[in-house]
Amino acid sequence: MDFSIGELARQTGVKVPTIRYYEQIKLLPLPLRTAGQQRRYDAGYVSRLNFIRHARELGFTVEAIRELLAMSARPEYPCKEVDEIAQRHIADIDRRIEHLEILRSELQRAVTACRQENISDCQVLGTLSVPGHDHGKFP
Amino acid sequence: MDFSIGELARQTGVKVPTIRYYEQIKLLPLPLRTAGQQRRYDAGYVSRLNFIRHARELGFTVEAIRELLAMSARPEYPCKEVDEIAQRHIADIDRRIEHLEILRSELQRAVTACRQENISDCQVLGTLSVPGHDHGKFP
DNA sequence: CTTGAACCTCTAGTCACTATAGGGGTTAGG
DNA sequence: CCTAACCCCTATAGTGACTAGAGGTTCAAG
Numbered sequence: 269m270d271f272s273i274g275e276l277a278r279q280t281g282v283k284v285p286t287i288r289y290y291e292q293i294k295l296l297p298l299p300l301r302t303a304g305q306q307r308r309y310d311a312g313y314v315s316r317l318n319f320i321r322h323a324r325e326l327g328f329t330v331e332a333i334r335e336l337l338a339m340s341a342r343p344e345y346p347c348k349e350v351d352e353i354a355q356r357h358i359a360d361i362d363r364r365i366e367h368l369e370i371l372r373s374e375l376q377r378a379v380t381a382c383r384q385e386n387i388s389d390c391q392v393l394g395t396l397s398v399p400g401h402d403h404g405k406f407p
Numbered sequence: 408m409d410f411s412i413g414e415l416a417r418q419t420g421v422k423v424p425t426i427r428y429y430e431q432i433k434l435l436p437l438p439l440r441t442a443g444q445q446r447r448y449d450a451g452y453v454s455r456l457n458f459i460r461h462a463r464e465l466g467f468t469v470e471a472i473r474e475l476l477a478m479s480a481r482p483e484y485p486c487k488e489v490d491e492i493a494q495r496h497i498a499d500i501d502r503r504i505e506h507l508e509i510l511r512s513e514l515q516r517a518v519t520a521c522r523q524e525n526i527s528d529c530q531v532l533g534t535l536s537v538p539g540h541d542h543g544k545f546p
Numbered sequence: 547c548t549t550g551a552a553c554c555t556c557t558a559g560t561c562a563c564t565a566t567a568g569g570g571g572t573t574a575g576g
Numbered sequence: 577c578c579t580a581a582c583c584c585c586t587a588t589a590g591t592g593a594c595t596a597g598a599g600g601t602t603c604a605a606g
Contacts, residue, residue, distance in 0.1 A: 272603090274552060284553090289594060304602045306553055326510045330593070354514055361511045365504055371465045372500045375493055411572095413583065423584085424564060432562090443571045445584055469562070 270300065270308040280317045287317070295320060295330060295337070327361060409439065409447040419456045426456070434459060434469060434476070466500060 277284045290296045296316065299307045316337075323333045332353060339350055416423045429435045435455065438446040455476075462472045471492060478489055 272553075283595085285595060286593085288554095293593090302602080304553085305555095306602065324593090326514060327507075358511060358514050361507050361514070365507050365511070367464075368466075368500050368504050368507070372497060372504070375465060375497050375500070411584075422564080425562085427585095428563060441571080443584085444586095445571065463562090 270310055273307045273309070276309045276313055276317065279314050280321055282317055282321050290317075290320065293330065295334065326357065327364075328357060332357070409449055412446045412448070415448045415452055415456065418453050419460055421456055421460050429456070429459065432469065434473065465496065466503075467496060471496070 271279075273284050273287055276282075277287060282290075287296065291298065296313065299309050299313065302308060319337075320333055323336065324330075328336070335353060336350065410418075412423050412426055415421075416426060421429075426435065430437065435452065438448050438452065441447055458476075459472055462475065463469075467475070474492060475489065
């Protein structure tokens with residue numbers, strides 16, 4: 269019923285040193301140990317670690333995940349709060365997507381404009397200087 | 408004609424400690440110094456630092472920026488290489504946007520499903536466990 | 547009972563900054 | 577010329593979220 273840290277890593281896709289790191293920063297509770305001090309986990313850890321992994325992939329910080337876990341431990345906690353944290357993250361993701369799209373189009377513009385032989389005529393480097401503000405040469 | 412590090416910071420939007428950090432990691436050449444050891448910059452630094460700042464905002468690593476700067480220093484360098492680096496970054500940005508959009512829709516789904524009173528019925532936490540794989544409770 | 551993969555702890559490194567402590571320099575007004 | 581206010585200096589340590597390495601121990605299969 270119990271299994272090793274390597275097995276937990278396999279089941280969740282979280283690397284072994286990362287699991288130990290999560291334990292150290294108290295994202296994961298201290299597991300049982302064998303007589304020889306090796307960690308032994310059960311299914312509960314798989315759920316919790318999957319939750320953590322997925323939340324990390326969604327861009328939640330460890331701090332935010334700690335909040336969510338603390339909430340989930342108290343079922344009387346209103347859903348509204350969880351919802352709020354998630355909403356904050358959606359707004360954040362939107363900002364990041366928007367930023368990346370602007371950057372993408374700027375880079376794309378730079379690249380398609382770049383059809384010269386020499387770097388001195390290449391638009392990419394020029395575009396990387398803030399466009400519309402400064403097109404000077406850097407020494 | 409020359410100005411202080413604070414003035415350079417104001418002109419570029421890069422913080423003073425970050426400018427010193429860039430100098431330390433050799434992204435910026437050593438500036439002139441006053442008799443009292445204070446750094447003095449000229450317009451060339453503004454261009455170069457604007458370039459660095461913008462490239463960082465575009466998601467280029469310091470290492471990639473170093474490449475670009477090295478290229479720009481040798482005008483005989485073929486534009487093709489610069490183009491290639493930029494293309495790699497566009498591909499990278501595309502992957503990041505795609506990832507964020509998946510995450511966004513997952514979060515959105517979780518939030519709109521969350522209309523219960525108590526966390527025990529809240530879908531957000533469930534959705535954060537990997538959907539389709541594990542909906543167990545974590546202790 | 548032996549072997550070897552997997553485990554253990556501890557420390558240090560990564561990236562790109564940011565913050566702090568404890569000083570010294572520069573400039574404008576009096 | 578002096579002082580206040582503000583800027584600047586170095587050096588070190590801290591951040592987040594891991595990742596890597598050294599050097600030693602344990603467990604399960606054969």
